[in-house]
Amino acid sequence: MSQHYHYPTREEFARRFSGVTVPAGLKTGALIAALVGIGVFVMGLFTNPDRAWQAVQYNWTYFAVLSTAGTAFAAVQRIVTARWSRPIIRFTEGFYAFVPIAFVILIGLLFFSGEHVYTFRGREAVSIAEKAAYLDNNFFLLRGLFFFGAITVIQGLFIWNSVKMDVAVMPESGAKWAAGLRARMRAAWTGDERRELHTQHSAQGKLGVAVAMSFVIGWCFMAWDYSMTISLHFQQTMYAWIVFMTGWVNMVMLTSLLAMWWRNHLKAHDLVTINHFWDLGKLGFAFTAFVGYISFSQYLVIWYGNMPEETHFYRLRLSGVWKPVTQLIPIFGFVLPFFGLISKAAKVYLPTFVLFAVCSLIGVYLHRYIEIYPSIYGEATSLPFGLQEIGTTIGFIGLWAFSYFSFMEAFPVMRVFMMTTPFKDEVQVPVDVKTMEPLPAHE
16 A cells, blocks of 8 residues: 555646536436335335334444445545545545435434334333433433434534545536535635645544544444344444444445446546555455454354353344344355455456455345344244335435435545645645644654
């Protein structure tokens, strides 16, 4: 990841990318899929409200973790002052477009799903006093609003500060409907490019730390609340890490797939190079290995501990109708992407990369399903997966895609400012934005 790139001039960027649009058929298809999902959900509210809300719950978890991981990845790139990712990082920042929508969906789940998903709201009594206090309905609601609300606001500020630098130098790059928003971003632009660079880079550093911390801490609590606690008698220390790290792997894999698409759509083979896919493949491989490690660590401790309050979680999922789904998770989520991406050739030959990235996305999707549904249905006689789950998944895919491509149309598709400013290498050495003098190393 130490490659040095020679980028086109700002004028060349403007000529190549100012009029970039997403194919109308792609956005129309995404919108139709979103409407189909909404229709299936509304129908489910009248025919089987349990399944309607449960399908929303596990799909929300899948897409919410994935989307918030996108901005967290961009924040990490800023914290380490990465240069290799500048051509592709906007493809990941676009994930944020779904986060405010996810917050609205979460409000609906918290206030209107009742006991259809969260069994402790009436289906099952909480026998432990401390857990009953933690799951008090008002406290439960406030936690969700606070943590996901904080993530939404902090990540929004980070994305705003990142995008506005590119809008400042390419004000006409973006859809007409977002012209007013781009004008607001440009309002505070002073024209002193060097000072603006260091001011915003410093602000992004502080926001980047806040984004990373809120992502990890927030998803610890939300993984407990919206996944683990649905099984009232189960608790495990690694559970939250598995939830948000599988989302992180998803983010890396989806970023890779989108980078391939944008590379072809923008005809930007000189900017998004094979080295980028090699780097993304290494990240996907490494985090797949990490998720496999923490998942097996959790399973191993539960197995040799043999305590009923923990073993029932796996026993249920490894029996009956749940067993085939559970067995597919390590195959799609670990075995195929791990051994598939272990070589450099598989990372730089894009068809194989696509295959193993899709396998990983499917594996985590099944993981989200098996986290939640067995905790609600117990020893079911048939697998609760049908029109409701499929329709809701299609709806979420459509809603995510429509919001993502709308964002990418509204703003410059790459971090043009950081790639073209003559002062871009100065960010490796922090300066006092008032005096423009380098700061001492300890600061």
